[in-house]
Structure formats: C-alpha cells, structure tokens
Amino acid sequence: MKKDFKSFLKLAIKNLITLVLIVAFIIVFSAIFGSENQLIGVGLVTGLMMFYSVDLGLNKKQAPFxxxxxxxxxxxxxxxxxxxxxxxxxxNIFTIYIFMTLSTVHLMYKTYMPFILMYIFAEGMPIEQNQITKRVLAFILSGVILTLVYCIKHRKLQNGKTVKDIYKDISLSKETTIFNIKMTLGITIAMFLTEFFNIEKGMWISITVMSLTQPHFSMTKERIKHRFLGTVIGVVCFFILFGGLIPSEFFGIIVAILSYIYTFMKSYWIQIIFVTINSLNAANGVFNTSYKAGAYRVSFIFLGILISLFIVFLEKMLDRKVKEYPSDEEEIQENKEQNILSNKQEVLTNGDEVC
Known part of the structure; x- marks a missing residue:
C-alpha cells in the first residue's frame, strides 16, 4: 500500500510540474509571437516532449535540414x-504529404504528431497581413528549437534513413504510404471546408479527422465510437458545470483542476470528456451561448467522422492488400523501445486531443 501511494505521489508531482512548465512555456511563446500563434507553441511543446524520447528514424546528417x-x-x-x-x-496536399512521408519512418510511434498539430493549429488561427511576419518567425523558431533538441538528444544514432531511402520505399502496397495518403486527403478536405464556409473553430473538424485516421479501420471504428460518446458526455458535463452550477469567478480554477486531472486519464473516451469541456470553455468567447458552442462541437465531430469514413471508403476502393508496418530497423528495436513508447503515450494523447 505504501509503495502504491509513493508511486502515485511521484506521478502526481511529475504531472503537476510538467503541466506548470508547459503552461509557462506557452505563455512565454504567446507573449513573443502573439495569441494568434499560441497554439503553434502547443504543437512545439508536443514535439519537444516527443523528440526527446523518440527518434524520427532519419539520417542524423539530414535530420536538421x-x-x-x-x-x-x-x-x-x-x-x-x-x-x-x-x-x-x-x-496543403503537397505540404501535408511531404511532412507525413518524412516523419513516418517509425509509423507506430506517431512521430508526425508535432508537425500535423502545428499545421492544423496555424490553419485554425487566421491572421491579418500585418501578422504574417510573426507567423513565419513562430514557425522558423519552432523548427530551430526542435532541430537543436533532436540533434543533441539523438546525436549518436546510426543507420537512419536518407530522404532518398524514404522516397524509394513509397509504394501503394505499404501501409505507411496508404496511411500518409489518407491523412493528407482527410486534413486537406477538412481545411478546405473550414475555409470555404468560413467556419469558426473549424480546426475541431481537422483535429477529429487527424485523431480518427488510423492505419487500420478497426482502430478507426473504435475511436469513432469513443470520440462521439466522450464528446456528448463532455458537452453535458460542461452545461452542468458551467451553466450555472459554478459561479463564473471560479471558472479558471475549475479548468485548471480539470486539466490536471486529465493528465492521469488513460482511457481514450474519458480523455475526450475532459478535452470537450476545456474546448467548450475556451470557445465561450467565439459563440454566443454555451448551447451553441456545444451544438457546434458535436456537429463538427460528426462532420470529422464523415470525412474519415469517406477516406476509408476511398481506401477500400483501391482493393489492395497492404503490408503492415515496413520491416525495417524499428521492428528489431521494438522490444527495446517499449518503455519509450509507453512514456510517449502521454505526449500523444495530450497532443492528439489538445483542441
């Protein structure tokens, strides 16, 4: 019992320190580049945590570039x-496919997450012409920081793939290639609909597509079920908590507490409940009422599900048997890197569902 309590206490302190450092980093990033680039800082934090633990499988000389x-x-x-x-x-098609292809050497580790999050967040936070310089600088500084951390941490790595090796491996018979195509088409469609109809908080659609697009349809089906259930429950909980039960002056405290509790959650659908509550609270200034925000959230999730299913339909039309994860060095290291994978899972769930 004492051992379990000590383990829990250690985890609680670790999660609290991590949460405080992340919030502090994002505040500083936002102060430098403006609130319109704040979420790029969130993607950057996700990348720093991930790249510190997991390598991209790239040639160490080419990785910085x-x-x-x-x-x-x-x-x-x-x-x-x-x-x-x-x-x-x-x-969008060109950019997403390029960074997906270059960052999925180890597909199972989802090392594409920081890039796709930064891209979706940037698209979801429109800027004026006089803010372009800060947007570009935010991306460049993020790239410099990620490069420095990655190269310092993984400077001793050997046998990484070159760009030429990666593009030689592209084939419709490989799962990685199919996955990259699905992600590219899904996110591009979501972004186009958001821009064409000028949808407020449209990045909720893109985030849903990103989260639901998985290498295997069975995984997508499971996520669809859990995401929709978690979203509905989260909307109901939001109305109960912030619809009159709790005085408005305590909203900030409640959100901070929920964010902290979230760090302990492992079940995907329970995570979605917390994410939905925090997202709706953040969107209060965008929509006229909480009920409108909740309706938009559910409808955007539903639209994201439809896009994901449409992409799966296109995949099925190919009628090809694809190989599972490519048999490269990652399979040899799979057992060795299980601990890294379990540690990284916290980063993935955090980044996967930021919005």
Missing part, C-alpha cells in the same frame, strides 16, 4: 492559404 525545412514549408503553405483557398488545396 528536414525538421527545419518542414517548418519553413508549413509557414509558406499557411501564408498561401490566407490569400487563395483554392491554391491552398494544392499547397
């Missing part, structure tokens, strides 16, 4: 989307 290059490419595509939503389709 790849990481920084991806961030610069995302900045360019994001600026293009401000001026022309139709040209943005082309840039």
């Amino acid at each position: 790849i990481i920084l290059g991806i961030c610069m490419l995302m900045a360019i595509s994001n600026i293009v989307s401000i001026y022309n939503i139709y040209l943005a389709i082309v840039f």
Whole structure:
C-alpha cells in the first residue's frame, strides 16, 4: 500500500510540474509571437516532449535540414492559404504529404504528431497581413528549437534513413504510404471546408479527422465510437458545470483542476470528456451561448467522422492488400523501445486531443 501511494505521489508531482512548465512555456511563446500563434507553441511543446524520447528514424546528417525545412514549408503553405483557398488545396496536399512521408519512418510511434498539430493549429488561427511576419518567425523558431533538441538528444544514432531511402520505399502496397495518403486527403478536405464556409473553430473538424485516421479501420471504428460518446458526455458535463452550477469567478480554477486531472486519464473516451469541456470553455468567447458552442462541437465531430469514413471508403476502393508496418530497423528495436513508447503515450494523447 505504501509503495502504491509513493508511486502515485511521484506521478502526481511529475504531472503537476510538467503541466506548470508547459503552461509557462506557452505563455512565454504567446507573449513573443502573439495569441494568434499560441497554439503553434502547443504543437512545439508536443514535439519537444516527443523528440526527446523518440527518434524520427532519419539520417542524423539530414535530420536538421528536414525538421527545419518542414517548418519553413508549413509557414509558406499557411501564408498561401490566407490569400487563395483554392491554391491552398494544392499547397496543403503537397505540404501535408511531404511532412507525413518524412516523419513516418517509425509509423507506430506517431512521430508526425508535432508537425500535423502545428499545421492544423496555424490553419485554425487566421491572421491579418500585418501578422504574417510573426507567423513565419513562430514557425522558423519552432523548427530551430526542435532541430537543436533532436540533434543533441539523438546525436549518436546510426543507420537512419536518407530522404532518398524514404522516397524509394513509397509504394501503394505499404501501409505507411496508404496511411500518409489518407491523412493528407482527410486534413486537406477538412481545411478546405473550414475555409470555404468560413467556419469558426473549424480546426475541431481537422483535429477529429487527424485523431480518427488510423492505419487500420478497426482502430478507426473504435475511436469513432469513443470520440462521439466522450464528446456528448463532455458537452453535458460542461452545461452542468458551467451553466450555472459554478459561479463564473471560479471558472479558471475549475479548468485548471480539470486539466490536471486529465493528465492521469488513460482511457481514450474519458480523455475526450475532459478535452470537450476545456474546448467548450475556451470557445465561450467565439459563440454566443454555451448551447451553441456545444451544438457546434458535436456537429463538427460528426462532420470529422464523415470525412474519415469517406477516406476509408476511398481506401477500400483501391482493393489492395497492404503490408503492415515496413520491416525495417524499428521492428528489431521494438522490444527495446517499449518503455519509450509507453512514456510517449502521454505526449500523444495530450497532443492528439489538445483542441
């Protein structure tokens, strides 16, 4: 009993310190680059935590140029989307497929997460022309920081893949290639709909598509069920907590407590409950009423589910038998890296469901 209590206390302190440091980092990032770039800082934090533990499987000489290059490419595509939503389709397809391909050498470790989060968050936080410089600098600095942390931590790695090796491996018979195509099409469709209909908080759709798009349909089905259930329960809980039960002056305290409790949650659908409550609270200034925010949240989740199922339908039309995870060095190291994977899971669930 004492041992269990000590373990829990250690975890509680660790989670609290991590949460405080993350909040402090995002506040500083926001102070430098503005609130319109705050969520890029969230994606950056996710990348720092992930890249510290897991390598991208890239050649160590090329890795710095790849990481920084991806961030610069995302900045360019994001600026293009401000001026022309139709040209943005082309840039989104190109950009998303490029960074997905370069960051999925180890598909099972989801090392694409920081890049896709930063990209979705940037698209979801529109800027004016006079804010373009800060947006570009936010991406570039994020790329520099990620590059430095990654290269210092993984400087002794050997046998990483070069860009040439990665693109030689592209094949419709491989699961990684199919997954990258699905993610590219799904996110591009979600972003286009958001821009075309000028949807407030439309990145909720993109986040849903990102979360539900998985290598296997069985995993997608499971996530659809849990995400929709968790969202509905979260909306109900939000109305109960913030609809009159708790005085408005205590809202900030309650949100902080819920964010802390969330760090202990392991079940996906329970995580969605907490994420939904926090997201609706953050959207209070966007929608006229809490009920409108809740209705939008549920409808956006539903739309994200439809897009994900449409992409699965396109996949089935290919009627191809794809191989599972490519048999490269990651399979040899699988047992060795199980501890890394379990530690990283907290980062994935946090980043996967930030919004």
